[in-house]
Amino acid sequence: MRLFPSRTIAWYTAKMFLIRTAAFIIGLVVILESLDLLGESGKILAAAGNGEAELWTYVSLRVPQIIQLFLPFAVLLATLVTLATLNQNSEVVIFKGAGISAHQILLPLMMAALAIAAVNFVFNERIVTRATQTLKVWQANEYRKVTEATPPKTASWVRGGNDLFHADSVTGIDSTTRLGGVTIYDRVDNRLTRIVMADEGRPIASGWELRNVRIFDVARGTVATQPSMAFATSVIPRQFTTATLDPAYLSLWELWPQIAEQRAAGKPVDTLIAAAHHKISGPLSAVLMPLLGAVAAFGLARSGKLFVRAVIGMFLGFAFFVADNFMLAMGNFGSVPPLMAAWAPFLLFLLIGEAVLIRTEE
Structure with a gap:
């Protein structure tokens, strides 16, 4: 009944998961930023006075956005590789033979994912928001030097x-x-x-x-x-006189007072509320990845269905991202309530992952 029957096994699986997550996110950032820089370098260097320093400035502003966007994907891929490796080496069979349940096998990964989600949340609110605002202003000025990083004004x-x-x-x-x-x-x-x-x-x-x-x-x-x-x-x-807000430029603790001001001014705030809640549910989606990818951990590797199980886990993970973006878009259009737009995909796939795990393993 203990959450971690073996601290050694818990640390062993969590460490495997964290190392693979770091490897995937570093690889994705290097590849995607290289491709992105190839497409934007011409525009950056076309501005008078720009050189290599401005290219590195662009990289420093763009990398946080890429990390924010692709960290959940890296967690999903790390989950699949970690669990498939444990299954392939029959380590899952050993764990279960020692009396460790499927949930106890996954719990160290979910706790590690929760730590990743917490770090991702702080990173998004402290760094990504400022980088996004600065980059947007710079791009609006066609990569020429700007004296002050202010949000673009709209009519x-x-x-x-x-x-x-x-x-x-x-x-x-x-x-x-x-x-x-x-x-x-x-x-x-x-x-x-x-x-x-x-x-x-x-x-x-x-x-x-x-x-x-x-x-x-x-x-x-x-x-x-x-x-x-x-x-x-x-x-x-x-x-x-109440300024138009872009949630991408504001941290959560700055956004909530602004939402109250917008509501007092009689402006619609449903889109802002959905965005504020998604600032929490977005990073928290990393906790779902071990649960959705758990199908790759169980079942006999000798059955020849390990690859199929990994594909099913990947499908569940990507289905969550599709549903999450779809519901957020519906929230922006006002078709669904803000809380549903931000949290419905998370809760739905949490139940789906639990149902699959209990039905097949527990």
Whole structure:
């Protein structure tokens, strides 16, 4: 009933797993970064003043992204190789003959994977977010030198009910907010009825007061002008002055306060909530890999089905990554709740892995 009946066996299997994980991630990083650098080096060197130092700068910014993306794959491959090796050498038979259950064989690997997930989480939040932001700004500047690494600015789009607002410029806060180059797409039942364009907008009690207004009637195809107009809407100034967020640029402890601010401003936050939860469930997926790859550990190697079992384990692992990305995309589209988008694949494949293991081995 002990979790680790033999500390020697537990350390032996965990060490095999960690060494293979490190080997796979190093190999993947070297190969993928070499290919990536070949494709981007021309653009980097095309910028005036760039040389070898800028190439190494690009490598230092790109490598963290590659590690973040491919570390779960490296854990999956390390799991399959470790368990297949133990099976091929009949070590699994020895472990089970000593009274160690299938779960006890896998537990050291899962604990090692949990340590990898914790390191990956800290690495993502402390290093990858900053590298992603810096690289994005540098790429937006066509690899020319930039003085400050700030997120790329985007136009201000705001939704109020069925209506869509766009402002070319936003200044001030709260009651002193001023919009420049305002365009309002006035919709009724998701059908565009008119487009209201104004040079300036300022907040009033019922909505916004617009100056130098031009109104395009969609049904009639006519344009009317007015010196001023009061446009009634639920859109408030804070919706414009609250910055658009990219979760890839923010750590989890910075993202949660920003989500609260976005919610207070009346902006949709479901996508941000899903991204925040995925910052936890993403690295934690490494813990699933030993369970999904466990099918490669058991069964007699002499049966000739070891390769088939390894392929099945690989299929289960890659099926998880496909389901994870699919659900995250559905969460971004608003088709599923944020918590389901972030955690449903993890829980589903946890149950699948447990069901397969209990049904076949326990």
